[in-house]
Amino acid sequence: xxxxxxxxxxxxxxxxxxxxxxxxxxxxxxxxxxxxxxxxxxxxxxxxxxxxxxxxxxxxxxxxxxxxxxxxxxxxxxxxxxxxxxxxxxxxxxxxxxxxxxxxxxxxxxxxxxxxxxxxxxxxxxxxxxxxxxxxxxxxxxxxxxxxxxxxxxxxxxxxxxxxxxxxxxxxxxxxxxxxxxxxxxxxxxxxxxxxxxxxxxxxxxxxxxxxxxxxxxxxxxxxxxxxxxxxxxxxxxxxxxxxxxxxxxxxxxxxxxxxxxxxxxxxxxxxxxxxxxxxxxxxxxxxxxxxxxxxxxxxxxxxxxxxxxxxxxxxxxxxxxxxxxxxxxxxxxxxxxxxxxxxxxxxxxxxxxxxxxxxxxxxxxxx
Numbered sequence: 459x460x461x462x463x464x465x466x467x468x469x470x471x472x473x474x475x476x477x478x479x480x481x482x483x484x485x486x487x488x489x490x491x492x493x494x495x496x497x498x499x500x501x502x503x504x505x506x507x508x509x510x511x512x513x514x515x516x517x518x519x520x521x522x523x524x525x526x527x528x529x530x531x532x533x534x535x536x537x538x539x540x541x542x543x544x545x546x547x548x549x550x551x552x553x554x555x556x557x558x559x560x561x562x563x564x565x566x567x568x569x570x571x572x573x574x575x576x577x578x579x580x581x582x583x584x585x586x587x588x589x590x591x592x593x594x595x596x597x598x599x600x601x602x603x604x605x606x607x608x609x610x611x612x613x614x615x616x617x618x619x620x621x622x623x624x625x626x627x628x629x630x631x632x633x634x635x636x637x638x639x640x641x642x643x644x645x646x647x648x649x650x651x652x653x654x655x656x657x658x659x660x661x662x663x664x665x666x667x668x669x670x671x672x673x674x675x676x677x678x679x680x681x682x683x684x685x686x687x688x689x690x691x692x693x694x695x696x697x698x699x700x701x702x703x704x705x706x707x708x709x710x711x712x713x714x715x716x717x718x719x720x721x722x723x724x725x726x727x728x729x730x731x732x733x734x735x736x737x738x739x740x741x742x743x744x745x746x747x748x749x750x751x752x753x754x755x756x757x758x759x760x761x762x763x764x765x766x767x768x769x770x771x772x773x774x775x776x777x778x779x780x781x782x783x784x785x786x787x788x789x790x791x792x793x794x795x796x797x798x799x800x801x802x803x804x805x806x807x808x809x810x811x812x813x814x815x816x817x818x819x820x821x822x823x824x825x826x
Contacts, residue, residue, distance in 0.1 A: 498784050498816035499771060506761045506799050506806055510693070512734060512754040514684020516704070516746050518675035522644050525661065525668035527637040530554040532657045537672060539650055543642045549651075549672050550640045552659060564620040571609070571616040578602070578609035646676040649748055680738040680746055682714050684754055685731040693758045694719055700736045701755040704746070712746075713739045714754070759799055766804040771817045772797075781811060782818035790818050 533553040537543060585602040588594035650673045653659060662668030682702055686694070700714040718735035725731075736754065740746065772779050772795065779797050782790035793815075798806035811817065 496790075497819040499768060499819055500816055501765050501767045501807060501811055501813050503763055503813070504766045504804055506764060506766060506801050506804060507757060508759045508799055508801050509755045509757050510686065510690045512684040512686040512756055514682055514734075514752060514754065516680055516702070516738060516748065516750045516752050517683050518646075518649070518677060518748050519679045519681050520644075521649065521673050521675040521748075522646075523670045524549060524640060524642060524672045524674060526550075526552050526640050526659050526671055527661055528552055528554055529660045530638070530658070532653055532655055532659060532671075533638075535651060535653065535655055537648050537651060539648055541648045542646070543648060543674060544645045545642055547642045548639050549642055549648075550653070552638045552640060554638060564616070568613070568616040568620050571613040575606075575609040575613050578606040582606040640671045642672075642674055644674055644676070646674045649673045649675055675748065677745065677748065678740065680740065680748075681717075682734075682736040682738055682752055682754055684734055684736075684752070685726070686734055686756070688723055688730040688732060690756075690758075691719065691723075691732045694734070694756060699757055701757070702736075702738065703753045703755065705751045705753070706747075707750075715739065716756070761799050761806050764798070764806045765811075765813060766806050767811070767817060768804055769800065769802065771819060772805060773820065779805075783811060784816040784818065 530552040533551045535550045537549050582602045585594055585599045589596065589599040652670055659669035659671065660666055694716060696716055696719065698716040700716055702712040702714050704710040704712065714736040716734060716736045720733040723730040723732045767781065771781050779795045780792050781795060783793050785791045793810045795810035796808040798808050800806065
């Protein structure tokens with residue numbers, strides 16, 4: 459019995475000793491584990507561009523809406539979208555639907571003018587015969603001749619007025635002027651023709667802006683119209699270069715020049731947006747369609763061929779940036795930096811490191 463207890467006690471002591479030995483050995487192995495090493499990266503010479511983005515679209519600088527001069531029904535349309543026109547080219551013809559009251563007044567005026575002319579002609583013929591026989595004084599004959607000329611002029615005016623009411627055409631002066639012909643007022647390209655043959659149209663007046671026959675614009679004079687956030691607007695100024703990326707044209711990089719910044723912002727989606735406009739610079743023969751969506755890269759600042767380091771290498775001690783420079787085998791030395799422009803990925807270094815220095819990459823330890 460005593461021998462059994464003694465054996466059990468010895469076994470327990472041996473187990474405790476074995477555990478102690480294992481623990482000590484494990485701790486010793488951990489202490490002898492290799493030190494962590496870090497990757498390094500050298501500074502490089504690079505171009506740094508600080509920019510912001512503005513979304514918008516490409517629009518013609520001036521898009522002119524052509525309106526008819528009379529109300530009526532479209533008789534024919536002579537152009538379609540994409541046609542090039544010059545100022546004065548006929549775009550469409552409108553057939554007038556006469557107003558009943560105006561037509562009645564015009565016909566009545568013509569009838570009265572004809573009666574007046576017949577009476578003036580009769581008096582003139584009578585007085586001419588008397589003048590030839592020496593019975594009538596020349597001054598009296600002159601008055602009747604003047605009355606005849608005035609009656610003829612009134613008849614011409616009445617006929618012209620009736621024709622205008624009926625057809626919208628006047629033949630005064632030997633010409634054939636017509637306000638039923640809708641003509642282009644500026645040269646350019648027809649962008650849109652919203653009406654068709656047979657449509658009713660209304661002339662522009664005090665109560666209605668009129669029906670648009672066509673829109674015409676100079677497609678060689680385009681501008682980018684977009685919006686930019688209030689946090690960036692103070693960094694902009696007129697004359698800044700802009701690079702446009704057209705969504706519909708793969709790989710497009712079209713230059714533009716900022717020419718307008720709105721003085722007043724508008725609230726959109728909980729943020730204040732300011733409208734900007736930029737003149738698009740097209741190469742000879744280059745064509746862009748109106749309404750293309752575009753993204754503008756607005757260059758706020760840039761540096762060319764400067765010494766730069768990656769943002770991930772830089773640490774901050776309060777406001778002082780610094781990096782760790784490899785000076786020996788797995789030995790690093792802190793170097794304070796004087797930095798310049800940063801685009802969020804790389805930072806310009808003015809002082810602190812050289813192009814040949816190996817900089818510590820943080821958070822990437824390796825164990826050997």
